[in-house]
Amino acid sequence: MSNSKDAVNILIQLVLGGIAILITQYILPGVVVESFVTAIVVAALIAILNLTVKPLLILLTIPITVFTLGLFLLVINALLIMLAAEIVPGFSVGGFWWALLFGLILGLINSLLGVSLGENRR
Template identity: 35%
Template structure:
């Protein structure tokens, strides 16, 4: 359970960095508390999407991943971020990604920040 909470906090921090750096990724809310709650809920959705959908997409796109030497993973990350944005809109969370290019840059930033935070934060394994 602790590992799940740590990964969720790392995802939330990575999403926050992407919101700060990419103009096409927005997080709105009335106050800071509501924005923080929205960010945690979006991080949970993002984690669920990455846990359930991403492995299936990677398996189905395996020939393209091999052909591009893994660079297609950036496109998959962008698609997962767009799916997260769409699901956040469905459940009425104020998180939005404006298009593929914002999602591509956001996915790259989220991957780098998540990797760095997971290296720093403790792990139960």
């Protein structure tokens, strides 16, 4: 029973991530997402990168992250978004600054969607 509930939660998170990506695309002219399916693929890839690559990057950049009081994590997020744009056809980001803004706005929209839908994060 728990496995099916987990699968449904993952699907809901992917759909919400796709919606957040589409909303962010409409806000930022430097970001292009061709379709909702592309947005869901981007959401899944960003989640996978955040689980696999991001911890390694954080570990390798501890000194600069500490020196910048954590602001370097925004750079890491932007780099992961740019990597996702290179991998996923139909998703493009117009450069580093667009990727940085995309990450900031995407995080804000994801938070708002999670709160408005009563998401339980335990």
